[in-house]
Amino acid sequence: MKITEFFKDRIFLYISYAAALGIILLFMNAFHADAQLIIISAAIFIIMIIVTEAWEIIRKKTFYDDLKNKLDGLDRKYLISEMTEIPDFAEGKFICEIFRETNKSMCENIAAYRRNSAEFREFIEMWVHEIKLPVSSLLLMCHNNRSEINEKFLEQLIRIDGYTDTVLYYSRSENAEKDYLIKEISLQRTVSNIAVKNREILLLHNISLQTEGLEKNVLTDGKWLEFILGQLISNSIKFISPLREPEILISAEEFSDKTILKYRDNGIGIPESDIPYIFEKSFTGENGRNGTRSTGMGLYIVKNLCSRLGHKISVNSQKGRFTEFEIIFEKNDFYKFD
Amino acid sequence: MNKIYIAEDDRSIREELLQLLKNAGYAAEALTDFQDPAEKIISAAPDLILLDINLPEINGELILKEIRRKIDVPVIMVTSRNSATDEALSLSYGADDYITKPYDPTILLLRISAVLKRSSNKASNRTYNGLRINPAKGALISEKSEIILTKNEMIIFQLLLDRQGEIVTRDELMTALWDNNEFINDNALTVNISRLRVKLSDAGQENAIETRKKQGYILK
Incomplete structure (x- = not known):
C-alpha cells in the first residue's frame, strides 16, 4: 500500500479536521483568547492528529504490505x-473473516x-x-463363423475396441490421481502384445511390421505404453501412402542415461507447418481434414500419458x-526395486 | 482329447468359447452355476482351466488358490481390467498364463496349446522322413547334407510337422509367426513358404508341402 494512496483515501477526514481547527481558532479569536493559548491548542490538535495518523498508517501498512507480499509469493493464491x-484493527479482522468464509465455501464447492x-x-x-464383454463375444462369434462379411465386422469391432480404449485412457490421463504402476517392462513383450492385438487390421492393410533391437527393459507402465503404441499404429493405418507398400519399423537404442524407442512409418507424413501442433488437443491439421476423419484427441492423450509417466515424446x-x-x-534408479 | 474347463460368467462369451474350443478339437465344458465353483471344476478333472478373474460372488483369484491347493492343472487367467496389477497378481497366484479381454481367438488357442504342451512335456516331432530337426541351430540335418532354415521357415515347418497330415490354415501359420515376434504380412508368408519348399526339395523332399486351395497347407 502506497502512503499517498492512504492520504488520498482520507482526504475528506483531513478537510474536516482543517475546518474544525479553523472554526475553533475563529471562536477563540472572537472570545479574545490569549495568543499563546491559541497557539498551544492548535499545536496540540495538530500533533494529536499526526500521531494518530502515523499509528494508523503503521498498523495498516504492515498488514496490507504483508498481505500483498504473501499473495505475490504464493503459487496457489487461494x-x-x-x-x-x-490484525488488531476491526477492518482487518472483518476482511480476514470474509477470506475464511469464502475460502470454506469454495473448498466445499x-x-x-x-x-x-x-x-x-x-x-x-x-x-x-462392461463394453469389453459384448466386444469379446462378437469377436468370438466372428471367429466361429468365418466368412467374408465377418472379416468386415471384425475390422469394425477392432475400431470399436480402439475407441473405447481412447475413452478409458483419456479419463485416466486427465485425472490427477496416480493410477499407473511404474516397473521394468520388456519392450519386446509390449510391442509383441500390441502387434498381436492389431494383427487382423495390420494384415488387412498388408502392413509389414519390423522390429529391431527391442531386447531391452524400460521403466514404465506396460498398459499405458501399449495404448500409446496402439495409437501410433492406428495413425499409421489412417495415413498410409498409396504410393508404396506400407511399413512400420519399431526400434530401440540404449544409452547410459536413457533408452530411446523409435517408431517409424512410411506413410504420407505430416506437413511441416502442422508439426508444432500435432500434440495439441483437437488439432486435426491438413491430414485430418483430407480423407480420414480425425478427432485430434489421440496424440493429445499420448502426449499427456507420456508426460505423466515422465517420458519425452x-x-x-x-x-x-x-x-x-x-x-x-529416462533411467532412474529411484524407481527400481526388486 | 484334451478337456478344457471354462469359468466365465458372461453367457454369450461362454457359449462362443465352448464353440471355439470344440471347433479346435478340444472337449470343452463350462461352469454354469457359480455355487462352490472350485469343487465343480476339480470334479470335472480338466486338462486345462480358463478362468475369468471377475466371477460373480467369488473372486477368480480365490478359486485359483483353492484349486491349486488340491490339484495341479494348468490355468490361464482371463482379465478384462486394463491394469498391470491384475496381470502381476494372477501370475503370483500361480496361473500359467493370462490373457486380456477382448482377446484374439487365434491367440487364445495358441496360448492354450502352448500351455498344454508345456504341461504334458510332449516333445514335438523331431524327425521328418529321415531329416533330423535341430531347432537351436535352425537346421534340418540328413545323412548327406545340412539345410539351414531361417527363423520364420523353422516356425512354419515345426507347426506343419506338429500337425503332419492335417490341414494347417494360413491364419494359423500367421498366428504362430506373430506369437514369435515375427510380424510379417501375407506376401511375406507366401514367400517364406515357397522358400521352405525349395529348401525341402533340395533335401530330396519334393512336394512335401501340399497346397489345399482356400484351406491351407499339409505336410505329407
Whole structure:
C-alpha cells in the first residue's frame, strides 16, 4: 500500500479536521483568547492528529504490505486466507473473516466437483470394462463363423475396441490421481502384445511390421505404453501412402542415461507447418481434414500419458515420405526395486 | 482329447468359447452355476482351466488358490481390467498364463496349446522322413547334407510337422509367426513358404508341402 494512496483515501477526514481547527481558532479569536493559548491548542490538535495518523498508517501498512507480499509469493493464491495473521484493527479482522468464509465455501464447492468427477471416472472405468464383454463375444462369434462379411465386422469391432480404449485412457490421463504402476517392462513383450492385438487390421492393410533391437527393459507402465503404441499404429493405418507398400519399423537404442524407442512409418507424413501442433488437443491439421476423419484427441492423450509417466515424446516427419516418433525413457534408479 | 474347463460368467462369451474350443478339437465344458465353483471344476478333472478373474460372488483369484491347493492343472487367467496389477497378481497366484479381454481367438488357442504342451512335456516331432530337426541351430540335418532354415521357415515347418497330415490354415501359420515376434504380412508368408519348399526339395523332399486351395497347407 502506497502512503499517498492512504492520504488520498482520507482526504475528506483531513478537510474536516482543517475546518474544525479553523472554526475553533475563529471562536477563540472572537472570545479574545490569549495568543499563546491559541497557539498551544492548535499545536496540540495538530500533533494529536499526526500521531494518530502515523499509528494508523503503521498498523495498516504492515498488514496490507504483508498481505500483498504473501499473495505475490504464493503459487496457489487461494491459500492466502490460511497465511494471513489476524490484525488488531476491526477492518482487518472483518476482511480476514470474509477470506475464511469464502475460502470454506469454495473448498466445499471443489470437493463436490471432485466427488462428481471421481464418480464419473469410476463409471467410465466400469462402462469400458462392461463394453469389453459384448466386444469379446462378437469377436468370438466372428471367429466361429468365418466368412467374408465377418472379416468386415471384425475390422469394425477392432475400431470399436480402439475407441473405447481412447475413452478409458483419456479419463485416466486427465485425472490427477496416480493410477499407473511404474516397473521394468520388456519392450519386446509390449510391442509383441500390441502387434498381436492389431494383427487382423495390420494384415488387412498388408502392413509389414519390423522390429529391431527391442531386447531391452524400460521403466514404465506396460498398459499405458501399449495404448500409446496402439495409437501410433492406428495413425499409421489412417495415413498410409498409396504410393508404396506400407511399413512400420519399431526400434530401440540404449544409452547410459536413457533408452530411446523409435517408431517409424512410411506413410504420407505430416506437413511441416502442422508439426508444432500435432500434440495439441483437437488439432486435426491438413491430414485430418483430407480423407480420414480425425478427432485430434489421440496424440493429445499420448502426449499427456507420456508426460505423466515422465517420458519425452517428439516427432520428426517429412511430408510424403515418413513419420517418426521418439519416446525417451529416462533411467532412474529411484524407481527400481526388486 | 484334451478337456478344457471354462469359468466365465458372461453367457454369450461362454457359449462362443465352448464353440471355439470344440471347433479346435478340444472337449470343452463350462461352469454354469457359480455355487462352490472350485469343487465343480476339480470334479470335472480338466486338462486345462480358463478362468475369468471377475466371477460373480467369488473372486477368480480365490478359486485359483483353492484349486491349486488340491490339484495341479494348468490355468490361464482371463482379465478384462486394463491394469498391470491384475496381470502381476494372477501370475503370483500361480496361473500359467493370462490373457486380456477382448482377446484374439487365434491367440487364445495358441496360448492354450502352448500351455498344454508345456504341461504334458510332449516333445514335438523331431524327425521328418529321415531329416533330423535341430531347432537351436535352425537346421534340418540328413545323412548327406545340412539345410539351414531361417527363423520364420523353422516356425512354419515345426507347426506343419506338429500337425503332419492335417490341414494347417494360413491364419494359423500367421498366428504362430506373430506369437514369435515375427510380424510379417501375407506376401511375406507366401514367400517364406515357397522358400521352405525349395529348401525341402533340395533335401530330396519334393512336394512335401501340399497346397489345399482356400484351406491351407499339409505336410505329407
